[in-house]
Amino acid sequence: MSDREILQGIAENNREIIKTFYRDNLRYIRKYIIQNSGTKEDVEDVFQDAMIVLFQKLKSDSVILNAGLNTYFFGICKNIWMKRLRRKNKVLVHGGSFENEKQLSETIIDDMDQKERKNLYRNYFLRLSESCQELLTMVFKGKSMREIGELTGYTEQYARKKKFECKKNLLECIEKDPLYDELKFTDAKETVL
Numbered sequence: 001m002s003d004r005e006i007l008q009g010i011a012e013n014n015r016e017i018i019k020t021f022y023r024d025n026l027r028y029i030r031k032y033i034i035q036n037s038g039t040k041e042d043v044e045d046v047f048q049d050a051m052i053v054l055f056q057k058l059k060s061d062s063v064i065l066n067a068g069l070n071t072y073f074f075g076i077c078k079n080i081w082m083k084r085l086r087r088k089n090k091v092l093v094h095g096g097s098f099e100n101e102k103q104l105s106e107t108i109i110d111d112m113d114q115k116e117r118k119n120l121y122r123n124y125f126l127r128l129s130e131s132c133q134e135l136l137t138m139v140f141k142g143k144s145m146r147e148i149g150e151l152t153g154y155t156e157q158y159a160r161k162k163k164f165e166c167k168k169n170l171l172e173c174i175e176k177d178p179l180y181d182e183l184k185f186t187d188a189k190e191t192v193l
Contacts, residue, residue: 003069010051011058022047025070029077037085046084050076056178062123079116116179124173132166139163 009017030043053076057063065072138148149159174180
């Protein structure tokens with residue numbers, strides 16, 4: 001079956017396709033997690049969490065495959081497992097793990113979180129209308145509302161209103177993505193610590 005057919009089957013909750021997908025991917029996930037301080041129970045938990053993430057992404061139409069589906073799914077599992085290791089103060093380095101290497105752990109995880117945030121933002125930013133993308137780009141470049149109004153032909157007041165609407169639309173889309181809750185949880189945990 002093609003990746004597209006498998007994704008469609010997962011989205012439609014086709015038990016046969018899900019069972020086959022599970023069987024085809026479990027051994028890779030199991031090997032990775034077991035080699036990196038995990039247990040059999042961790043493997044099952046991570047796999048199930050990743051399936052939920054994949055299903056939610058399919059429902060919100062936010063699956064973008066730059067590689068094969070198995071690679072994409074492995075990446076979801078790996079990210080989930082890295083976050084769990086972070087909570088345990090462990091971090092992966094070339095297949096091994098270091099315990100209590102807090103500085104190394106923070107650097108790697110911060111880099112991963114930053115990359116995930118950028119990808120999440122970029123994914124939904126590119127779905128905005130051209131006019132919203134243009135307006136928000138000018139805002140990010142530090143242009144005043146007056147300048148934006150002059151460049152776009154809007155009144156200054158309408159440029160403000162449009163900016164508010166575009167940002168609101170972008171944030172609503174981002175907040176609906178399952179990855180947002182995961183990243184938000186990470187931020188909240190860091191604030192508490």
